[in-house]
Amino acid sequence: MKSKILCGAALLALGWNAPALAQERAAGVCYVTGDGEPYEEMLLCYPGDVIIVPGSRAGDVSLGDYTGSATIVAPEQIEQRQIRDIADVLRDVPGVAVSSVAGQTQLRLRGSEANHVLVLVDGIEVSDPFAGEFDIGALQAEIGSRVEVLRGPQSALYGTDSIGGVIAYESGAFSGFGGRIEAGINDTLNGAMRWGMDKGGVRASLSGTIVSTDGEPNARGGTRDIGRDSYTLAGKLAADVTDTLTLRAVARYVLTKGEFNDQDFDPTSPTFGFVVDSPDTRFENEAIYALVGARLKTLDGRWTHDLSVQIADITRDTFGPFGPSNSSEGDRVKASYVSAFRLADEHTLSFAADWERERFRNTTPGGFAFNGRRQIKNTGLVGEYRYDGDRFDLSAALRHDFNDRFADETTFRIGAGYRVTDTTRVRASAGSGIKNPGFFELFGFVDGRFIGNADLQPEKSTSWEIRLDQDLGDAGRLSVTYFNAELEDEIFTTFPAPTFTATPANAATKSKQQGVEVALSASLSPQWSVNAAYSYVDAEENGLAEVRRPESIASAALTWTHPQDKASATLVVRHNGEAVDLAFTDPSFVPVRAVLDDYTLVNLNARVTLAEGINGFGRIENLLDERYEQVFSFVSPGRTAVIGIEARF
Template identity: 65%
Template sequence: MRNLKLLCSVAGAALVWAVPVVAQDPDAVVEDRRDENVILPIGQIEDKDILVRASRAGEWTSVRDYTGSVTVITPRQLDQRQTRDIADILRDVPGVSVAGIAGQTQIRLRGAEANHVLVLVDGIEVSDPFAGEFDIGTLQAEIGARLEVLRGPQSALYGPDAIGGVIAYETASGRSVPGLAARVEGGTDATVNGALHYGAVGEWWDAALSAVVVSTDGQPNARGGSRDIGRDSYTVSGKGSVGVTDSLTLRTAARFIRTEGQFNDSDFDPASPTFGFTIDSPGSRFTNEAIYALVGAKLETLDGRWTHDLSAQIADVTRETFGAFGQSSGSEGDRVKASYVSAFALADQHNLTFAADYEVEGFRNTTPGGFAFTGRREIEQVGLVGEYRYSGEAFDLSAALRHDINDLFRDATTFRVGAGYRITDTTRLRAAAGSGVKNPGFFELYGFVDGRFIGNAALRPEKSTGWEVGIDQQLGSNASLAVTYFDSELEGEIFTTFPPPNFIATPANRTTVSEQRGVEVSLNARLAAQWSLDAAYSYLDAEENGVEEVRRPQHIASAALTWTAPGDAASATLVVRHNGATPDVAFIDPSFVPVRVNLDDYTLINLNARLRLTDQLSAFARVDNLLDERYEQVFSFVSPGRSAAVGVEARF
């Protein structure tokens, strides 16, 4: 009840505070209504060419000026692929690998660990402070939302957690999607998915309220199992802003997520022939609940050339698991963060930014039984950032330096530099280099599982340094190609060791270097008047001391082919996603020392179609995993087979 009251209060504030300040609303460009399938020549701007999280200045940055690697997924692309779980469309982004089971879906950028990826939702850090990473499986696609995926070290801008990059999810504002929009669908496995968005806008304000509900009985996920693994997920979010004066803007955002589901555990009976394998586990279930909120104020001075932005945000995440005899584990994590950003435009092309972050993360293990430490611990950090950006006609330059002051770990300094040069109107070269850090999390430091895991309070932060070079090539007026080579090294990687004589798992820092290098390719093309193609390919070589890292496939590829009828009266999209073979670890030895195994490659084919019935009403249908591929993303956890859904969507 306490959480529900807090949610209602913040969501209510989101409907009161609002403003039509375009510089803070990336979705406002949707009002342009241009066909996002058209690939515009370099120099012309559309929604997919706008970045918000590429700079701490909090202003729009053109993709053509960005010196790193980025993918922008527009609301239209989410709609065309009928995306319901954000994790699914991230498979179409170069350099991203996804591995999920019930209760935890992980994302890795360029071979970095899952907890090396910073996830922002409407500017709020949403990772679980206790676990150190965000379960991307709890992020549902809302009407009118968009994504930005920045690959490569971003710690110089955003601090720890951003070694691999940043994934920024932005919900629709009341200005970008005004009025009422709703969709509802039903499908196999007793699946029901509904989404609602209401946007309101005035001369000096705008506000939006969204909700998503997902309920499914699921499918079995144990080899030869019969127990369906279902889930129910509820998301409510609100955002808005208001112009107090011509120069002062207030804004707010809030989000509540609750997910309840079943899961299967592994068999840890040494006498069982299925020891270490996932088996049907009646009564095993989980509950995850999270509350996020942000308030901020932005003041413009010197005719808008000097801006000051002050914000505060909170995150409160609770996770619990239950077995046949009651609660089996639990955790609480919370974060309070305050930021001040001052951005000054020296001229049309030169920009200086200073940022200061103050953050406190709190942790508590709520696992019952009395054998684990259940007291509260906190980590405090201050980050100071300096950033310079130059955007010229042919040459672009960016540089950032950050110094983090930690109360528990040694202070750290990280950097990022990048440059881009347009050789011609259709060819651009770019290069970037940077460093990152990742502090150990609560469970790694103090976690305890009786007889299986003991934390290590002596852990030190992981450190990474990487670089990349790339080329962006326009192919005529209807296609564009991007190719990037990257290389990075990780020192002090935290891994799980099994020291004698008891061989109980405990984390430690490696003394060797972990290396990640690879190639990313993306192609966007309009093949004909009604046909468009988006394709991506990634090659990754991720090794630690010469041994291939787990859950990092060498080859990942995807392609989305879309047909749109004249006047957008109907459309159809075919999506093909291939995940190469990948190593994993299995605990099939009674000593609990991991055994390396290899997971087979797999290819998923999704097909969907949409028909516009009236100006306000559309009907749609889709089939996921059309060929009913049986595959595993994690050892012995079988992923879902074929599923289908039909539904309607209305906009007023």
């Protein structure tokens, strides 16, 4: 897009500071101070396992002790792959399917729906209360950030929205100044900067990112470039008031502007149902997130109490040739209290209470929809037990939700892990999940185009999995997981005659998901390493494949690093198998099923040290210029290239 913002001062580079508290923890394990809501993430790392921040409401859980399936995308991996949109690195995570169009990027975990994935950003729930899901395309990679992905139902810990799992993004700990700036074809200009400090019991950071491009056409045979500008400003503060009391605050502002194309809904047109160039159509999304909290340690740190309050305020506006076309406002207030008591070195018992209120107002102009404000309230009580032994681990959680609009629900999760040998570990877990209907589904949006259904019931899921982790000496690890899930009361869109107007309903049949996930991480030599993932997902409802869930997804990242770290290069290959989507190409407006062809993307990037603390870098994405569609008739970008510079102080 034409509006560009240049960061005035030199954009500074990556930096990472490990605090002096490391000697309090066991060698071979990375720990994060915190209680399950990432706020004062001080990563204390030695070679070994990595902490799972959202894996327990109680606190520190190492990856080796966790009884479910999780993937950690470390800051080094994000840096090596030169990730700018977090959605891109999630394509390398087993069980994750990503589909993207202008203004909306969706995630599906293990064949679940896009609104079945809970996304936390620095501990804040960021989904849009109207849509019931988060546009992961609006999450840009900050310097030093990392991602944790928990697959399988997590409703016993977090309630609704987490049937498929949880994705937790952490902006990380940072000390000093750092940043980068890059430019490329399609008038692309991306930048990031960050400042951080850790002094006198006070930890603070401030970061900003810019992602801007004029884009490419996304209609078959189209000529209109689809660009976007995305700006993020975020800050974190944590202060140790006493040896036992810590206060913290997190704030984030995100503004995304972009163009999009409409579909042709003229039944007499030869392009009916297809995406076509639509001049002057654009969107603007604005979001404000904040969290404040306090953490108190008692009984020499064995009993912790945490109280937090968070807010999310999201506004979405779309515009057409004649002005505003669709608009919505959504906000969320959530308060949480967590009390965790360590009975002994291996036993932890915790209790959590969550209160949440979501509100929504349809602000679409023209009088075609109800413009009043609606709201939903929920209170959840959680009990959790965890045993972390030398060879055996056990976890169990139970949650009861009190809903003001739906029947109260109870969900559970139980898991166990056993180290068979020093190099082999097996783990198994089972759980249930729930997803309450969203505002869009309950109340509709525009009269005459989508009619809500206030009688909808929550979607319910039960699932189980078994996993094997095999260490490959000191060189790597191979993990294989089988999962099986069943979803009841799935909400789908019907088109009843004679008007064929869209309206949601609960399915009478069950949706079933099963599959296998394989992950490999290995060091081939001191200079070469590889990360690979493969997922097979069989997701069906009433015998038909669920849409936008490829059966096969695979990725591999091969990295070379200079012996003195003066240069590096990474080759990333990603393959998406054939998938099914819905196409509105029938004049009745009842969708028909269309096949999305498989595709393979190849990305190549490199970095070289120019001077102490200063690196030059470049990358080519979609190196082979593959033409593909992630959503029916929306053409994805072709080959792109950028070069840039980063510095660290």
